[in-house]
Amino acid sequence: MTSTTPTVPAMTRPSRSAPRPPSPVPVLAHLVIWGGAAAVLALWWHDTPSVVGAAGWLTGAGRITGLLAGYACAILLLLMARVPLLDRAIGTDRLARWHALGGRYTISLACAHVLLIIWGYSLESHTGVVDQTTTLVLHYPDLLKGTIGFLLFLVTAIVSARAVRRRIPYETWHLLHFATYLAVFLVFGHQLSNGADFTGNRTAQLVWYALYIGVAVLLAWYRFAVPVRRALRHRLYVTEVRPEAPGVVSVYLSGSGLAELRAEPGQFFRWRFLTRGMWWAANPYSLSAAPHPAYLRITVKASGGHSAALARLRPGTRVLAEGPYGGFTARRRRTRKTLLLGGGVGITPLRTLFETLPGEVTLVYRARRPEDLALRGELDAVAAARGAAVHYVVDEPAVYSSPLTAGALRGLVPDLAERDVFLCGPPGMTEAALSALREAGVPRRRIHHESFAL
Numbered sequence: 353m354t355s356t357t358p359t360v361p362a363m364t365r366p367s368r369s370a371p372r373p374p375s376p377v378p379v380l381a382h383l384v385i386w387g388g389a390a391a392v393l394a395l396w397w398h399d400t401p402s403v404v405g406a407a408g409w410l411t412g413a414g415r416i417t418g419l420l421a422g423y424a425c426a427i428l429l430l431l432m433a434r435v436p437l438l439d440r441a442i443g444t445d446r447l448a449r450w451h452a453l454g455g456r457y458t459i460s461l462a463c464a465h466v467l468l469i470i471w472g473y474s475l476e477s478h479t480g481v482v483d484q485t486t487t488l489v490l491h492y493p494d495l496l497k498g499t500i501g502f503l504l505f506l507v508t509a510i511v512s513a514r515a516v517r518r519r520i521p522y523e524t525w526h527l528l529h530f531a532t533y534l535a536v537f538l539v540f541g542h543q544l545s546n547g548a549d550f551t552g553n554r555t556a557q558l559v560w561y562a563l564y565i566g567v568a569v570l571l572a573w574y575r576f577a578v579p580v581r582r583a584l585r586h587r588l589y590v591t592e593v594r595p596e597a598p599g600v601v602s603v604y605l606s607g608s609g610l611a612e613l614r615a616e617p618g619q620f621f622r623w624r625f626l627t628r629g630m631w632w633a634a635n636p637y638s639l640s641a642a643p644h645p646a647y648l649r650i651t652v653k654a655s656g657g658h659s660a661a662l663a664r665l666r667p668g669t670r671v672l673a674e675g676p677y678g679g680f681t682a683r684r685r686r687t688r689k690t691l692l693l694g695g696g697v698g699i700t701p702l703r704t705l706f707e708t709l710p711g712e713v714t715l716v717y718r719a720r721r722p723e724d725l726a727l728r729g730e731l732d733a734v735a736a737a738r739g740a741a742v743h744y745v746v747d748e749p750a751v752y753s754s755p756l757t758a759g760a761l762r763g764l765v766p767d768l769a770e771r772d773v774f775l776c777g778p779p780g781m782t783e784a785a786l787s788a789l790r791e792a793g794v795p796r797r798r799i800h801h802e803s804f805a806l
Contacts (some may be wrong), residue, residue: 375683376646377441385427392419395556399549410472412678414465415548421461422543422560425536426567428454433570434677443679445622445802452512461510462502498542504535518591521656522635540564562586577672585609588627588671591647593663600697601656601663603673605648613676615643616683616773617704618802621675625665634660634674638802640700640727642707648673651726654695672745676785680774680802682709687798691716691765694776696724701802702776703727705736706742715742715764718756722746756784756793769793776802 372584396416403412427716431451438447439692474484489499511514513527544550550557589609596602613619620638622691624631635658640651654660678700688711694702695718715735719725725744735742743764745754754760762768773787773794789799 375441377437378446380443381438386602388423388427389420392423395419395439395549399553407472407475410468410475410547412472414468414472417461417468418465418543418547419549421458422539422547423563424458424461425539425562426453428458429536429571430533430567433567434574434674435570436574440676440679440681440683443802444677445680455509459505463507466502468515476804481579492546494541494545497538497677498546501535501538501542504538504544508532508535516606522633522658526633536564557771560637575674579672582674583672586613587672588648588673590665590667590668590671593665595663596651599660600726601652601654601725602649602651602727603665604647604649605673610643610648611645613643615639615648615676616681617642617708618681618701619676619678620701621648621650621673621677626670626672627665630658630661634672635659636677638678638701638704639676640703642704651697651700651703653726678802680776680800681705681732684774685711685767685799686774687770688712689767690714691768691771691773693761693773693775693777693789694718695781695785696720697726698777698802699726699731700776700780702774703731703734705774706731706740707738713738713740714771715740716745716761717742717763718745718747718777720746721748726758756781758786761788761792772798772800774800774802 393416396412396419400415401413403409403734407459424787428451431447431454434444470481470488471483473488475480477484479487489495508529508531511520511525517525546559550560557731586607586609588605591606592604594604596603617639620636622634622636624634637650637652639648641649652659652662654663681703690705690711690713692702692706692709692713692715694715699717702715702717708714715731716726717725717731722744725746731742734740740793747753754764765771768789769792772795775782775789777785786799786801790796
């Protein structure tokens with residue numbers, strides 16, 4: 353295969369930008385989210401002059417959980433709308449964790465709402481639970497659609513449970529997750545038709561419409577319109593696929609006006625390769641070389657059907673790229689000294705940061721075997737060019753092995769507690785590293801963790 357890209361990407365001078373203070377956006381986001389929840393509770397309080405008897409308490413609790421579940425649905429969609437301000441200031445991985453945690457709360461609230469309303473109405477009308485359920489579903493406006501939406505939420509929750517999620521491909525899970533949009537659409541009408549806090553309250557209805565329409569506009573713009581517009585503008589295509597290590601390949605891509613993407617080292621795109629068997633899935637892969645006006649590069653390990661198929665891509669294959677996404681960039685740096693700690697293919701975003709981060713930078717790269725150290729030649733070249741230290745740690749052979757502990761890390765980096773740490777790797781490795789770093793005295797605010805378990 354004829355190479356159309358440089359063997360080693362040209363070195364980029366490290367940025368001279370000074371460390372930045374922590375962004376206030378995460379704190380403000382929390383305040384806004386919880387402030388909205390408080391406003392929802394205030395709506396119930398305003399519309400509830402009194403609560404009488406067991407039926408009244410159960411129905412009141414059902415209304416509260418229903419209102420909070422409806423509000424949480426809008427917030428869940430907003431967190432995954434890929435709004436650049438939130439994505440850069442908070443980080444895609446942190447937004448995904450908030451989304452996952454919020455999803456568990458939302459499902460719990462929705463289940464509580466259903467059970468409490470049925471129970472409360474049963475006591476009030478002196479009927480059985482089954483009869484009351486049938487009456488509600490079949491005779492209340494929009495409640496049949498609401499029931500279908502609730503069941504779709506349950507299906508989404510089941511496939512997102514950790515035990516199930518590990519057993520299905522990312523592409524399948526991602527496709528099934530789109531059922532959430534349909535579920536929210538079906539449930540929305542039920543909220544306004546049956547919710548006692550909305551019927552007759554025009555102001556509450558308008559606010560609810562504004563919340564959902566606003567989120568829908570953001571979703572439509574950032575998740576659909578912007579990617580399509582960028583695809584037409586940049587016309588990305590594959591130029592070369594190059595083996596890097598056993599089961600690891602680099603994919604080089606070119607196109608028009610790549611500098612306009614304003615990608616930063618450490619960020620990722622969601623890539624959709626327009627070839628048979630791959631066009632329907634958009635998977636997140638980090639840039640493994642600093643963004644260049646002429647090309648972009650990703651480096652991927654075969655860990656599933658989609659990632660394994662990248663090795664068979666042909667030059668000229670068209671690509672749709674959504675992004676850039678992620679806050680795993682130099683913007684998170686708080687000090688002038690940095691440790692980059694990577695494991696396996698988690699080296700990809702760290703490779704770009706190793707080349708471009710200013711100040712004193714040390715890289716620790718862990719892998720199972722020496723041959724699994726992808727991009728090692730480039731890392732050595734970067735280290736030599738900027739006078740930085742790079743440490744390779746492998747599990748096999750055992751003579752080169754080193755435990756991932758606070759003591760072992762301090763042995764490699766004596767001033768560890770004074771540094772920012774950028775961490776990226778497999779889940780087991782990152783969990784052990786987080787523990788070791790905290791034990792070594794690195795403040796939590798200076799540990800920057802990237803995870804693609806989205």
